[in-house]
Amino acid sequence: MNHKEGHPEFLAHHFAEPEQQHESAKFGMWVFLLTEILLFGGLFLAYTVFRSWNPDMFYNAHLALDRTLGAVNTVVLITSSLTMALAIRSIQLNRKKHSMYFLIATLVFAAVFLVIKYFEYSHKIHLGQLPGKYYTYTGIEGNNPHIFFGIYFAMTGLHGVHVIAGMIIISWILIRASRNHFSHEYYTPMEMTGLYWHLVDLIWIFLFPLFYLIG
Amino acid sequence: MVELVPEHKHHALPLRVYLGVAGALMVLTVITVAVSYVDFGGWNVVVALLIAGFKASLVALYFMHLLYDNKLYMFIFLSAVAFLVILIVFTMFDTVQRGRLDEIKDKPIKQQAEIYEKLKTDSLDVEHEGDSGH
Amino acid sequence: MNTIESPNYMNAKKGILSWLFTLDHKRIGILYLIGIMAAFALGGILAMLIRMELIHPGQDIMDADTYNQVFTLHGAVMIFLFIIPSIPAALGNFFLPIMIGARDVAFPKLNLASWWIFIGGSLFAVFSMYAGAVDTGWTFYTPYSTKTGTAVISMTLGVFILGFSSIFTGLNFIVTIHKLRAPGLTWYKLPLFVWGLYATAIIQVLATPVLGMTLILLILERVFQIGIFDPAMGGDPVLFQHFFWFYSHPAVYIMILPGMGIISELISVFAHKKIFGYKAIAYSSLAIAFISFLVWGHHMFVSGQSEIAAMIFSFLTFLVGIPSGIKVFNWLTTLYKGSITFETPMLYALSFLFLFTIGGLTGIFLGALATDVHLHDTYFVVAHFHYVMVGGTVMAFMGGLHYWWPKMFGRMYNEKWAKFAALLIFVGFNITFFTQFILGSQGMPRRYYNYLDQYQPLHAFSSYGSWILGLGFLIAFIYLFYAAFKGRPAGRNPWGALTFEWETPSPPPTENFDKDPVLRHEPYDYDKVLVERTYPEK
Numbered sequence: 001m002n003h004k005e006g007h008p009e010f011l012a013h014h015f016a017e018p019e020q021q022h023e024s025a026k027f028g029m030w031v032f033l034l035t036e037i038l039l040f041g042g043l044f045l046a047y048t049v050f051r052s053w054n055p056d057m058f059y060n061a062h063l064a065l066d067r068t069l070g071a072v073n074t075v076v077l078i079t080s081s082l083t084m085a086l087a088i089r090s091i092q093l094n095r096k097k098h099s100m101y102f103l104i105a106t107l108v109f110a111a112v113f114l115v116i117k118y119f120e121y122s123h124k125i126h127l128g129q130l131p132g133k134y135y136t137y138t139g140i141e142g143n144n145p146h147i148f149f150g151i152y153f154a155m156t157g158l159h160g161v162h163v164i165a166g167m168i169i170i171s172w173i174l175i176r177a178s179r180n181h182f183s184h185e186y187y188t189p190m191e192m193t194g195l196y197w198h199l200v201d202l203i204w205i206f207l208f209p210l211f212y213l214i215g
Numbered sequence: 216m217v218e219l220v221p222e223h224k225h226h227a228l229p230l231r232v233y234l235g236v237a238g239a240l241m242v243l244t245v246i247t248v249a250v251s252y253v254d255f256g257g258w259n260v261v262v263a264l265l266i267a268g269f270k271a272s273l274v275a276l277y278f279m280h281l282l283y284d285n286k287l288y289m290f291i292f293l294s295a296v297a298f299l300v301i302l303i304v305f306t307m308f309d310t311v312q313r314g315r316l317d318e319i320k321d322k323p324i325k326q327q328a329e330i331y332e333k334l335k336t337d338s339l340d341v342e343h344e345g346d347s348g349h
Numbered sequence: 350m351n352t353i354e355s356p357n358y359m360n361a362k363k364g365i366l367s368w369l370f371t372l373d374h375k376r377i378g379i380l381y382l383i384g385i386m387a388a389f390a391l392g393g394i395l396a397m398l399i400r401m402e403l404i405h406p407g408q409d410i411m412d413a414d415t416y417n418q419v420f421t422l423h424g425a426v427m428i429f430l431f432i433i434p435s436i437p438a439a440l441g442n443f444f445l446p447i448m449i450g451a452r453d454v455a456f457p458k459l460n461l462a463s464w465w466i467f468i469g470g471s472l473f474a475v476f477s478m479y480a481g482a483v484d485t486g487w488t489f490y491t492p493y494s495t496k497t498g499t500a501v502i503s504m505t506l507g508v509f510i511l512g513f514s515s516i517f518t519g520l521n522f523i524v525t526i527h528k529l530r531a532p533g534l535t536w537y538k539l540p541l542f543v544w545g546l547y548a549t550a551i552i553q554v555l556a557t558p559v560l561g562m563t564l565i566l567l568i569l570e571r572v573f574q575i576g577i578f579d580p581a582m583g584g585d586p587v588l589f590q591h592f593f594w595f596y597s598h599p600a601v602y603i604m605i606l607p608g609m610g611i612i613s614e615l616i617s618v619f620a621h622k623k624i625f626g627y628k629a630i631a632y633s634s635l636a637i638a639f640i641s642f643l644v645w646g647h648h649m650f651v652s653g654q655s656e657i658a659a660m661i662f663s664f665l666t667f668l669v670g671i672p673s674g675i676k677v678f679n680w681l682t683t684l685y686k687g688s689i690t691f692e693t694p695m696l697y698a699l700s701f702l703f704l705f706t707i708g709g710l711t712g713i714f715l716g717a718l719a720t721d722v723h724l725h726d727t728y729f730v731v732a733h734f735h736y737v738m739v740g741g742t743v744m745a746f747m748g749g750l751h752y753w754w755p756k757m758f759g760r761m762y763n764e765k766w767a768k769f770a771a772l773l774i775f776v777g778f779n780i781t782f783f784t785q786f787i788l789g790s791q792g793m794p795r796r797y798y799n800y801l802d803q804y805q806p807l808h809a810f811s812s813y814g815s816w817i818l819g820l821g822f823l824i825a826f827i828y829l830f831y832a833a834f835k836g837r838p839a840g841r842n843p844w845g846a847l848t849f850e851w852e853t854p855s856p857p858p859t860e861n862f863d864k865d866p867v868l869r870h871e872p873y874d875y876d877k878v879l880v881e882r883t884y885p886e887k
């Protein structure tokens with residue numbers, strides 16, 4: 001297939017125009033985000049069922065989590081979402097340098113999030129507040145607190161994996177940005193990465209009250 | 216690269232929109248932590264989820280541009296939520312209604328998992344050893 | 350005369366690598382076709398072994414443990430490796446872009462990735478045969494699946510990976526249908542096969558992630574004993590069934606909806622009549638897709654789920670009958686006073702109508718609470734879903750394969766052999782599985798290795814049927830394979846059909862069309878437009 005005269009190089013052969021390609025990518029991304037929501041949905045289901053069965057145990061077990069660290073991480077992740085959004089805004093205004101700075105900031109906040117998560121995890125591992133047969137802690141009243149920690153580690157762990165994946169993708173976007181791949185005319189990959197990153201933030205917005213703030 | 220896409224312009228939102236939304240998210244985070252200390256009984260989880268839902272809507276509408284984009288994407292997003300609700304609600308028809316019509320007389324399964332028996336004896340051993348003062 | 354010269358997607362590039370790393374949706378469709386055919390052969394051989402073992406009570410050719418492994422593998426291979434990808438990923442990949450006048454799917458690289466993921470997942474699944482074949486049944490019910498010593502992790506990991514392949518195909522199709530239709534091709538002018546694929550894709554992206562999470566939790570349960578499905582750990586095994594069936598009931602419609610799409614094409618083409626109730630058929634696909642998410646609990650009537658849930662699920666299950674019925678009646682009305690011709694694809698379409706109706710109606714029996722308590726986990730259930738899966742999906746798949754074979758390879762198969770094979774398949778299928786309705790209603794439980802002597806004659810009868818069925822498929826694959834290379838050139842439009850794919854040469858060129866497709870009529874305007882058939886040549 002010969003690319004027609006004046007065909008921008010980022011335009012794939014089976015699309016008629018950049019707008020169609022951009023909209024297709026965004027559409028595909030939203031469908032992907034839908035699958036992500038339902039993937040996490042399975043864990044939300046497990047959470048809901050077991051919390052409805054053992055409300056007291058969930059309350060007692062959640063006291064083992066550190067509210068301050070959870071709240072700090074919420075703020076960190078919201079800020080990283082903001083910098084991600086600003087990176088895209090900068091590239092829309094064709095401010096390429098700014099865009100890269102905001103991407104770097106996003107990466108830094110993501111890293112901070114993971115470091116805090118690491119301290120939380122290692123504290124719990126130390127105390128034996130672990131899933132299933134690894135649960136050795138004895139200080140929580142109620143039936144089967146290991147299930148709380150099973151669901152806690154599954155949900156925050158899956159979320160953490162998404163954060164790591166997000167960092168890898170953002171780094172790749174950053175490299176492409178530094179090679180001048182993006183401009184106000186073409187920044188689809190960065191915009192898609194942004195959507196993904198906001199979803200990761202959005203899921204944490206629910207995880208935080210569900211685990212740290214059981215009233 | 217050739218300029219051939221005159222109508223390909225995506226409006227950048229003003230900076231204050233982003234900053235305002237982020238500020239609102241921070242405030243809501245503080246609020247949700249604060250109200251978690253107030254005892255509403257069973258309503259605590261409802262309040263927490265309402266605030267979280269509001270925060271999530273802000274992220275989706277502004278950061279993810281759902282407010283400005285093709286409404287189809289909003290539809291996709293909402294259907295994800297709707298089917299998640301179906302998954303949870305229909306499962307709950309079972310899990311919270313068991314024994315409602317026909318009473319379950321036998322409860323052969325112990326409430327507390329077997330690992331705790333071992334934990335209990337282990338910790339008793341530790342205390343016991345402490346008492347006997349080795 | 351027996352050669353095809355024009356440049357096409359098959360001879361565009363040479364070498365095995367040009368196939369394995371192609372971005373052309375047609376080649377990817379062929380790659381999928383090869384993959385699922387291999388899976389179908391494997392699953393078919395396993396089925397024959399099962400029927401062989403069951404021909405007499407007690408041990409015939411394998412011991413009880415092996416038997417458990419064989420029926421598990423048969424189910425898992427047929428469902429996850431064959432039926433779910435069969436029509437969408439093979440025929441859909443090939444024809445969806447052509448039918449909407451596009452040059453490719455929206456994301457060609459994702460499309461190729463989904464095939465590689467399919468192969469990777471299949472290898473994991475097949476590897477489990479060596480690592481200690483799984484004996485849980487394809488449903489992996491806990492707590493047995495967390496306790497058995499067989500290679501559950503390898504199998505579930507395989508299925509997990511296959512899920513991604515399915516999600517990517519669905520995602521690609523949704524975007525392709527929305528964004529890449531030819532100018533003027535509005536939603537109500539789409540071929541109904543496209544509508545079927547669209548509804549299927551919606552289910553794929555909505556349901557498959559939950560299966561993924563189910564399998565992750567099952568693996569966590571095996572590795573860490575996190576305990577949410579294990580009663581000894583304070584968990585609930587019935588919860589696993591909710592997780593599993595939230596995917597696996599809609600998955601039944603991932604299997605049947607594209608088949609229904611094919612039937613809509615075939616009935617209209619070979620009745621030479623405009624399809625009756627286009628919109629009703631199109632929307633009933635979407636309705637089925639939606640309702641399919643509300644009925645999963647009908648698999649759990651005897652599991653110990655609450656009576657209230659059982660009643661709700663039973664009621665909602667009956668609703669599925671409405672859109673399915675709408676489709677069947679529309680197809681029948683299309684046939685009414687049409688000038689029907691009985692080419693091989695039409696034979697499969699008529700088989701579908703007959704067999705799917707039986708499969709669907711017996712599904713209503715099973716959806717009724719009181720009846721299900723008697724029939725649950727009997728051969729009645731086995732017969733029911735084989736009437737839907739084989740009598741429905743596989744018949745539609747075979748119909749589609751015969752309908753589009755001359756387009757895919759540019760060559761026609763031997764019609765006499767094809768009719769003979771279709772007859773064998775129809776007869777063999779009914780002997781095998783109608784018998785099982787009787788067995789089940791008499792109380793023969795499914796998945797049993799041994800049985801009472803009173804069931805022996807019917808079991809033997811069913812096994813004889815499986816030989817006829819197997820022979821039919823064998824013949825079909827031999828002449829189809831032969832035809833792909835040696836058949837007589839079929840020309841652009843061997844059936845005189847009106848959808849876009851028949852306007853392009855056979856096989857199509859890499860860019861799908863030699864000239865940009867122009868919409869001159871609606872897909873089923875057989876009452877207004879007459880197209881010259883290019884086969885047989887006069």
Ligand SMILES: [Cu+2]
Nearest residue numbers: 598645647648
């Ligand atoms: Cu079902």
